[in-house]
Structure formats: C-alpha cells, structure tokens
Amino acid sequence: MxxxxxxxxxxxxxxxxxxxxxxxxxxxxxxxxxxxxxxxxxxxxxxxxxxxxxxxxxxxxxxxxxxxxxxxxxxxxxxxxxxxxxxxxxxxxxxxxxxxxxxxxxxxxxxxxxxxxxxxxxxxxxxxxxxxxxxxxxxxxxxxxxxxxxxxxxxxxxxxxxxxxxxxxxxxxxxxxxxxxxxxxxxxxxxxxxxxxxxxxxxxxxxxxxxxxxxxxxxxxxxxDLVESVKDLKPIAKIAVPAMLTNMSSPLANAIVMGYAAQFGDHAVAGIAIVGRIIPVVFGGLFALSGAVGPILAQNYGAGHFQRMHNAMTSAVVYALGYCILLCSTLYMSQHFLITIFNATDDTAHLIRFFATYGSFSFFFQSLLFIAIAVFNNLGRPLSSTLLNFGRATIGTWPLIVFFGWIMGAEGIILGQAIGSVIFGCVGFVMARRYLNKLEQKDALRKPEVTSTPLYSSTP
Structure with missing residues (x-):
C-alpha cells in the first residue's frame, strides 16, 4: 500500500x-x-x-x-x-x-x-x-x-x-x-x-x-486525456451534483429565516444577521468536520477497515462534543462583549443573549448531520446528503420557526432552528450508522473466508 x-x-x-x-x-x-x-x-x-x-x-x-x-x-x-x-x-x-x-x-x-x-x-x-x-x-x-x-x-x-x-x-x-x-x-x-x-x-x-x-x-x-477522462465523468458527477445541491440548502434556509424575521421588525433582522456572522467564526471547527471525516472514511473504506470507519464516526462525535462544550461556554460568557461590540440594543440584544445561552448548543447536533453527510458523500450515497440538508432547510426550519415564533416572538426563530438541527442531526446520524453497517455486511458476504464466520460473533 x-x-x-x-x-x-x-x-x-x-x-x-x-x-x-x-x-x-x-x-x-x-x-x-x-x-x-x-x-x-x-x-x-x-x-x-x-x-x-x-x-x-x-x-x-x-x-x-x-x-x-x-x-x-x-x-x-x-x-x-x-x-x-x-x-x-x-x-x-x-x-x-x-x-x-x-x-x-x-x-x-x-x-x-x-x-x-x-x-x-x-x-x-x-x-x-x-x-x-x-x-x-x-x-x-x-x-x-x-x-x-x-x-x-x-x-x-x-x-x-x-x-x-x-x-x-x-x-x-x-x-x-x-x-x-x-x-x-x-x-x-x-x-x-x-x-x-x-x-x-x-x-x-x-x-x-x-x-x-x-x-x-x-x-x-x-x-x-479528454477521451480517457470520460471513464471518470460518471463517478465524479454522481458525487458532485448532489453535493452542489446540498450546498444550496444553506442559503435557502437563511432566506426562509430572514424572510420570517422581517415580520418582527428591523431589530429582529439585525439580531438574526449578527448571529449569522457569529456562527461561522465560532463554529468553523464544526463546519470543517465533514471535510475532515470524509477522507478518513474513504481511505479506510477502500482498505476494507470497517472498524476504523466506526471508530472515525465515534471520534468525530467526541471531537464535536468537546468543541461545543468549550466554544458554547465561551460564547455564553462573552455575550455581553458581543452585545457591546455590535452596539446591539433592545430586541437585538435579547436575540444575541438567547442564542449564546440556548441556541448555540444545538450545533452539537448539527455536527452529527455534518458527520452523516461525510458518510453518504464518501461512501456512495450522496443523494441522502442532499435530502437531509434540504429537509433541514425546509421542513426542519419553516414550520418550526413559525410555530415557536408565534409562541415566543423573535426568539422562537432561533429555538425553531435549534430544534430542527436536533431532529435532523439525530436522524441523519442514525441513518449514517445503519448505512455503514449495511456496507459492512455486504463486504462480509463478498469474502468467502468471512462468510463461514458469524457476522455478529463479537456481539454479546
């Protein structure tokens, strides 16, 4: 090798x-x-x-x-x-x-x-x-x-x-x-x-x-060689096209959120906009998670090391949990500084406080979705990534922010988004685990020396 x-x-x-x-x-x-x-x-x-x-x-x-x-x-x-x-x-x-x-x-x-x-x-x-x-x-x-x-x-x-x-x-x-x-x-x-x-x-x-x-x-x-490259055009498009559609889901979710926030006035729009600028800076380490886990999964899939693939998913969860505990705690303690530096007042300041206190912790569950996306993109089922991301951007965003916005006002927008991240993060991660188990079973059945051994022999 x-x-x-x-x-x-x-x-x-x-x-x-x-x-x-x-x-x-x-x-x-x-x-x-x-x-x-x-x-x-x-x-x-x-x-x-x-x-x-x-x-x-x-x-x-x-x-x-x-x-x-x-x-x-x-x-x-x-x-x-x-x-x-x-x-x-x-x-x-x-x-x-x-x-x-x-x-x-x-x-x-x-x-x-x-x-x-x-x-x-x-x-x-x-x-x-x-x-x-x-x-x-x-x-x-x-x-x-x-x-x-x-x-x-x-x-x-x-x-x-x-x-x-x-x-x-x-x-x-x-x-x-x-x-x-x-x-x-x-x-x-x-x-x-x-x-x-x-x-x-x-x-x-x-x-x-x-x-x-x-x-x-x-x-x-x-x-x-342009003629030879045609051989790889299909596998490239099979991953690239769903991945491009997956990327389009984020601006769709942002458009839905900003459009609904406008109903609560300029203070709500400003608050959501400020939170939107805080998120990529604070949680960049989680946004990079999908691109980090992907090569690890792909190399080990090619090598047939399924246990390392399971370990990689578990390691990603441990990393995301530690990252979120550290950064969310820092964000909670820094909320007054953020309100001051952005000159936020009234409802704008309330939204920043609500996100720093409650909404930010949902990013652990969003990281579970990032891990699932890495699994599907790198192991042959990229369309599942697209469906999960668009699901989170639509039914995981609009109905929830409308419902909680009706109950709580502008803060309900952040809570609705957070709950959507929890739901789709958990669903996506479970789907990814099951898909990896399915690939492992198929791989075992393809190996004559493995088929003679019970597949779940290590399970109590």
Missing part, C-alpha cells in the same frame, strides 16, 4: 482533530477576510459599494458551490483509491477531476459572463449599485477556474491526509487578499474594482500553493 494511505493507521481521534482544526483555520481565515473586505468598502462612504458586493456575492456563492462540490468528489474518489492501494487509479482520478473541473468552470464563466447585468437586475440591483456590482462580478468571475483548481487540489491533498498543505493554500489566499485590499481600494483609488482585483489575484495564489503540493510534493498529476 502506498505511503499516502496514512489515514488507515494511527488514532482516528487524532486524524479527525488535526483535519478539522486545519480545515477550520482556513475557513475562519476566509470568513475574516470577507468581513475585512466589507469593512474597507464601507469606509468609502458609498452605500452602493457595499450593496454591490452583497448582490455579487449571491451569484458568486453559486459558482463557489460548484467548485466545492467537485472538490468533494475529488476527495472521495482519490481517498478511496489510495485506501485500496491503487496509486495509479488515484493519480488518474486526480488528473481527470482537475481537467474536467477546469473545462466545466470555464464553460460556466463563458455562459454567465455576458448575462451578469441581467442576473443582477433580477436580484434587484439598479442604477449605481448595478454598475458597481456588474464591474465587480465581471472581474471576479474570471477567477472561477482558479478557484476550481485550488479547491480540487486542496481536496486531493486532504484525500492523501495532507491537511496542513491544504490549509496553507487557503491561508495564503486570505493573507494576500487582506494585504492587497487596502492597497488597491485606497492607494490606487480603484474602489470596488480594487476589491475584485485583490480577490482575483489571491485566488491565483491559492492555485500556486495547492498545485505545488499536488504536483511537486505528492506527484499526483499525470497527463490529461
């Missing part, structure tokens, strides 16, 4: 912790840069500039979701081949996913670029805001192939267990973006265009770092 199959050995808790922590650092760096980006643009004293980026971000979220989905497919397919000990298959899949990703992302750019003004007008942008948003998006969209390459390359490195270099790619991108932002926005006086150019250059830097890791360090890139 090639040396890259490092996730099939050693402590699963250690692997989960390292993979999650490095992934979380990268995610939180990106979230932080986004906040700094908006802060710099707000200093221009031009309200339309901030609004323009807001409109453009809606479309960019769609393009980034495509890149994330393809990178999930890359991680699952490469990690499984590495676990099987088939290094050449892993290399072929890495090459083909990168090649197909570049072709597909270039086609998306070609299709969307001339339609940018129409899309922005459909979202509600007009006049000066429309002009700024169009210019910003036209620059940034050109970097979509770079984002695709960077994310796929990072996914390949995670599949190999090299979470450190995958993190470096995201950190370098974030640092360069943060450094170039004030220079291009203020020193060169480019305003919104400067912010777009800074982000574009930063994305190319991510390509350089991640490409170096894949090609030079791990030697995982062969010669791309």
């Amino acid at each position: 090639p040396k890259q199959a490092k996730l099939t050995q050693g402590s699963t808790l250690k692997h989960v912790s390292i993979m999650s922590f490095t992934g979380a650092l990268g995610l939180m760096a990106m979230f932080l840069v986004d906040l700094v980006d908006m802060l710099f643009l707000s200093m221009l004293d031009e309200r339309e500039a901030v609004a323009a980026v807001g409109f453009a971000s809606t479309i960019m979220f769609f393009t980034v979701s495509i890149s994330i989905a393809v990178s999930i497919a890359a991680t699952a397919l490469v990690a499984r081949a590495i676990g099987e000990g088939d290094y050449e298959l892993a290399k072929r899949r890495a090459t083909n996913v990168l090649g197909i990703g570049v072709i597909f992302s270039s086609m998306v750019v070609w299709f969307l670029w001339p339609k940018i003004p129409d899309l922005l007008m459909f979202l509600g942008a007009n006049l000066r805001t429309l002009d700024l948003a169009t210019s910003y998006l036209q620059i940034l969209l050109l970097g979509m192939p770079a984002v695709m390459v960077g994310m796929i390359a990072s996914g390949i490195m995670r599949a190999l267990g090299d979470a450190r270099r995958a993190m470096y790619a995201t950190l370098v991108c974030s640092v360069i973006n943060a450094v170039l932002d004030p220079i291009l926005i203020f020193v060169f006086g480019l305003g919104v265009d400067g912010a777009a150019i800074a982000s574009l250059l930063a994305r190319f830097s991510m390509v350089a770092v991640s490409y170096y890791g894949v090609v030079t360090v791990h030697r995982m890139l062969g010669q791309f």
